[in-house]
Amino acid sequence: MKKAIANKEIDVNEEGYLLDFSQWNKEVGESLAEENGISMTDKHWEVIAYLQEKHHKEEALSIRGIKKSGVINIKEFYALFPGGPLKKSTLIAGIPKPKSCI
Amino acid sequence: MKNLLILGAGTAGTMMANHLVSKLPKSEWQITIVDQHKTHYYQPGFLFLPFDIYTEDQVKKDGKKYIPKGVNYIQQGIELIRPENNAVDLANGEELQYDILIIATGSNIAPEEVEGMNGPKWQENIFDFYTYDGAVALRNKLREWEGGRLVVHVTEMPIKCPVAPLEFAFLADTYFKKKGMRDKVDITYVTPLGGAFTTPRASKAFDHLLEEKNIKEVTDFNIERVDYENNKIIDYAEVEVPYDLLVTVPTNMGNAVIERSGMGDDLNFVPTHKATLQSKEHENIFAIGDATNVPTSKAGSVAHFEAEILTDNIVRYVKGEALKEEFDGHANCFVETGNGKALLIDFNYEHQPVEGTFPLPGIGPMKLLRESRANHWGKMAFKWVYWNMLLKAVPIPFVSATMNEKGKKLEEVS
Incomplete structure (x- = not known):
């Protein structure tokens, strides 16, 4: 489905996750963050960049991975993206929701 | 004489020994399987032990009974895998050389x-x-x-x-x-x-x-x-x-020997090509069952489906042919829901569990994603199937390694 985000037509799935990362930019991320009640800081963007990099390397994202990221610890991660940090941060980052395997 | 070495005699390793013993010419290949434990556990039975549904004796047997004749069985711990030397060190100091290695060391809590x-x-x-x-x-x-x-x-x-x-x-x-x-x-x-x-x-x-x-x-x-x-x-x-x-x-983590050998990911699972089951690092190493990092369930049914495809690929590898990229992540699980009922799910990398019938499209007798008594009896009968067919690599009628898409209401994994 289509959704207007930051004055752009963006393809998203039913949960609001971007289907095409090439449609993502910082404004889109900013706008998605706002919808989720998060105002972005430098630390937020640092985490987003880390998640995007992991995703592009096809490495699975997990809470355990965050622990070893060197970017942020889990407590801080929860503080930055309250209520489901991995789900919210990946949404803002424009990458798929982690499947946490099957 | 060439050596094919299997590490782990659990569900996946035992099945591979049984598949390969008839596939590789005995005059050229010696198959060896190593496991530290004497006992083979029927792990699906652990769910029923706490509720006094199964007794201890119903979930364990002497592992050796399930290793076919012609396969060399070593009951010994595994210390280290050294891929650069094509060698494995055992806990007793013995060294085993291999031409092909199959890692089936499972996962532990x-x-x-x-x-x-x-x-x-x-x-x-x-x-x-x-x-x-x-x-x-x-x-x-x-x-x-x-x-x-x-x-x-x-x-x-x-x-x-x-x-x-x-x-x-x-x-x-x-x-x-x-x-x-x-x-x-x-x-x-x-x-x-x-x-x-x-x-x-x-x-x-x-x-x-x-x-x-x-x-x-x-x-x-x-x-x-x-x-x-x-x-x-x-x-x-x-x-x-x-x-x-x-x-x-x-x-759940892969076996400590994987970590000691520097061959695992964060959770000690072996990075494995998800369609061929070849290790991503070494072309003469393959992995199967819970030991891999492939993105599907860690389950006996998955090991069973993987075993059929891995057997073909080992035979191809021996002949110098290209591997087939066929494993689709197929999993098939009975889910006990209590009161003598169960439901059944069937899924793979692409399709999430759906409604339908199993194993025969449109007929069943088992229903997917719906509770029924037939499903429960399927689950109970599975213990017999496990010991008598699955481990021994006897084909299970109508159940194919890749998921059958007929008779199912399919929906893609998003």
């Missing part, structure tokens, strides 16, 4: 990964049922337990048999009802996932069943520690769930 889990209350009021010892200890506890708050908890994904903790919760409901004490037991299911299961369709079916059985659900719970002094589990968002009896599925 690692309760030490969570603070306070494996502490003084382990097997007092904190239990697992993923090990034989744990399941027996829990059975003894349940026999005398007088009720209170039972928390069934999953630490983190991936875990072996991701439906098992749900089944545990369902069976607990039936167990306490039969004992006439369901009103004294408060059951809560706590999971790091957003719902009862990993895929939305099945999740919906399970959420409904939990509600029907009056089992509370706490989702998105990423445990930080167990406060064993005050009997509660606490997550990173400071959410607390109190318990009187905690039944947890600890972090």
Whole structure:
């Protein structure tokens, strides 16, 4: 489905996750963050960049991975993206929701 | 003489020995299988031990009985894999050389990964049922337990048999009802996932069943520690769930030998090509079953489907032919839902569990994603199938290695 985000037509799935990362930019991320009640800081963007990099390397994202990221610890991660940090941060980052395997 | 070495004589390793013994010419290939344990456990039976549905004897047999003639069986620990030398060191100092290596070392629980889990209350009021010892200890506890708050908890994904903790919760409901004490037991299911299961369709079916059985659900719970002094589990968002009896599925990790050999990912699972089952690092190493990092369930059914495809690929590899990229992540799991019923799920990398019939499209007799007694009897019959057909690599009629898309209402994994 289509959704207007930051004055752009963006393809998203039913949960609001971007289907095409090439449609993502910082404004889109900013706008998605706002919808989720998060105002972005430098630390937020640092985490987003880390998640995007992991995703592009096809490495699975997990809470355990965050622990070893060197970017942020889990407590801080929860503080930055309250209520489901991995789900919210990946949404803002424009990458798929982690499947946490099957 | 060339050597094919299999590490691990669990479900996957034993099946591979049975498949390959008739496929590789005996004049050219010696097959060896190594495992530290004498006993082969029927792991799906661990779910039934705590509820006195199975006895100890029903879930364990002498492993050697299932290794075919013509295969060299070594009961010994594995110290190190040295891929650069095509060699494996055993715990007794012996060195084994290989031309082809199959890693089937499985996964184990690692309760030490969570603070306070494996502490003084382990097997007092904190239990697992993923090990034989744990399941027996829990059975003894349940026999005398007088009720209170039972928390069934999953630490983190991936875990072996991701439906098992749900089944545990369902069976607990039936167990306490039969004992006439369901009103004294408060059951809560706590999971790091957003719902009862990993895929939305099945999740919906399970959420409904939990509600029907009056089992509370706490989702998105990423445990930080167990406060064993005050009997509660606490997550990173400071959410607390109190318990009187905690039944947890600890972090699952690949065997320590994988870590020692520097061959695993964060959780000691072997990076493996998901369609061919060849190791990503070494072309003469293959991995199967719970030991791999392929993105499907860690389950006996998966190992069974993988074994058929891996056997073909080993034969191709020996002949110098290209490997077939055929494994589709196919998993097929019976899910006990209590009261003598079960449901059945069938899925792969591409398709999430769907409704339909199994194994015959349009006929069944078993129904997918719907509770029925036939499914329950399927699950119970499976113990016989496991010991008599599955381990021995006898083909199971109508059940193919890749998922059959006929007779199913398919839906893609999003």
